[in-house]
Amino acid sequence: MLFMQKGKVQLVREDIMPRDLLTRVLLTRDLLPRVLPQDRAAGPGRPKDLAKRDAILAAARALFFSRGVEGVGIEEIARRANVSKMTVYGHFRDKAAILSAIVAAEAARMTSVLDEMPGEPRNLEQRLVAVGTALMTFLTSPELLAFERLLMSEAARRPDLASAMLEAGPRFGHRKLAEQLAAATTRGDLAIRHPVVAAEQLTSLWKGFLYLECQLGVRPSPTAEEIHRHVTEGVAMFLRSYRPSALP
C-alpha cells in the first residue's frame, strides 16, 4: 500500500519514540492500558508472535483508513494479515480494541512528527514557512487524511479517541509553535500578546480551505509547490498582522 513499506511496519513500540513521551501522550485518555496489554511475563508455552500482532494492526489500519471501521470485517483483516481469525482474537479482545491500538499508534506518530519540526533556518519568515510546509505536507498526506476521516466518524461513539488525538496532534503542535512565537516576540521580531492564540491562528491559516477540500476528498493532495505557495501566503498575512510596528 501507499503508507507502509512491506514487512517494515512499526506501530506502537518503544523503539520509535522515548517511552516517557509515548506514555505521556497515551495516558491523556487512559488509552494506554488497552494498547499495551498484560504480557504474561514469559512463562511456559509458546510465546505470542508480535510480528503477527503488527501485521494485524497494519492490515486493520489500511482497511479502516480506506473503508471505515464498520465497513471492514475481522475476517478480512485476518486474511490480509495472513493470519487466522482466532489469532486476531488472541491479540485483541474485539474490534474496538484494534481501533484503540491504531489510534494510539497514530497519536504517537503524530507527536513524534510534530516534535521534529524544522527549527533552525535563517530568518523568522523562512522558519515559519518551513514549519508550515512540513506540517501541511504531513496533514495532507493520504494516510493522515484517511485517519482524520476515520476519527471523525468514530468521534461520536468514542470520544476518548478524539481526545487522545487532539492532545497528541494539534494541542501539542500549538504549544510548540507558541513557544517559538513567544521567543520571537522577546527577540523583538514579533509583537504577540497571546502566543497560543497566535499559534492557533497561524495553524488555521496554514490549513485554510485547502485542507478542507482534501479532507472531503474533492481534490487530490496538493503538490509541494501548491503547499509552499499556500503556506507562504498565510505566513505573509500573519507577519503583517503581528509585526512589531503594529503594536505600540
Next chain:
Amino acid sequence: MLFMQKGKVQLVREDIMPRDLLTRVLLTRDLLPRVLPQDRAAGPGRPKDLAKRDAILAAARALFFSRGVEGVGIEEIARRANVSKMTVYGHFRDKAAILSAIVAAEAARMTSVLDEMPGEPRNLEQRLVAVGTALMTFLTSPELLAFERLLMSEAARRPDLASAMLEAGPRFGHRKLAEQLAAATTRGDLAIRHPVVAAEQLTSLWKGFLYLECQLGVRPSPTAEEIHRHVTEGVAMFLRSYRPSALP
C-alpha cells in the same frame, strides 16, 4: 430532538428558498434528479402523502446525525417516522437515496442561511464581527456539526455529497464574503489584492481551533460570548494585516 420543532420539519421544498437558487445549488453535482423524483403527474389512484415523506426525512436526519448512516436501520427510521417500512421504500429507492435527499436539503439550507448573512451595520469591523458571529453560531450548532461529521464519514464512498455541500456552503460563502471585502477595498477601508484568498483566510481564522474541538465533540458548542470573543480576535488580526496603511 434538539434541532427541529416537532411537526414543523421543512426540508427541500420550494417554499423555503427560491426555486432557481435551490436548483443552482443542487445541480452542482447532479443531486437534484435523485431528490425531486418523478411525481407521477396526478393520475388515478391514491396520491403519495408528502407529509410522510418529510417525516421519513426528518427521522432519518435525526438518526443519521446522531449515529451515522451505517448505525441506523431502515426499520428504525420507519418506526420513528410513524410509518411502515414499505412506505419508506415507496418514497426512496434505498438508504443512499434517503441520504442524498437529506444532503440536498441541508445544502439548500446552508446556502439559504449564508445568503441572509448580516450586511448592514455601521463600520467595517462591526460588520465583519457580525458576519463571523452569525457564521460561527450556525457552524457550531449541534445539527451542523453532526451533519459535517456525517458527511466526512461518507465522503470516501460518496464524493458527490461532499462536492454538493462544499459548493453550497464554503465556496458560496467565500464568494459572498469576497465581494464584501472587495467592496471595502474599493472604498479604501481595506487593502486586499486577492479577495477570495482573504475571504478564505478570514473564514479560517473564524473557525480556528475552536471549531475543530467542536467537530470532534470534545467540548460543548461555544456560548454566544465565547463565539463573539473568538470572532473578534480573528477580525482584529485580519484587519491589522489588511489595513490600507499596510500596503503602499
Next chain:
DNA sequence: GAATTACTATACGTTTGCGTCTAACATATG
C-alpha cells in the same frame, strides 16, 4: 519427554439488517 501456550482451519450459533412479498384496507380518479 511432559506440560503449556499459540496458531490454523473450520464450523457453528446468533444477530442484524436489507430489500421483497403478500393480503388487507385506504384514498384518489373517472
Next chain:
DNA sequence: CATATGTTAGACGCAAACGTATAGTAATTC
C-alpha cells in the same frame, strides 16, 4: 361503481458479520 395507486403489518429469504468452539499442529519451558 370500477380501477389504480398508497399505506400498513407481518413474514420471508438472504447475506454479512460477530464472537465462540473444537481439534489438530507448532513452539517454548522445565
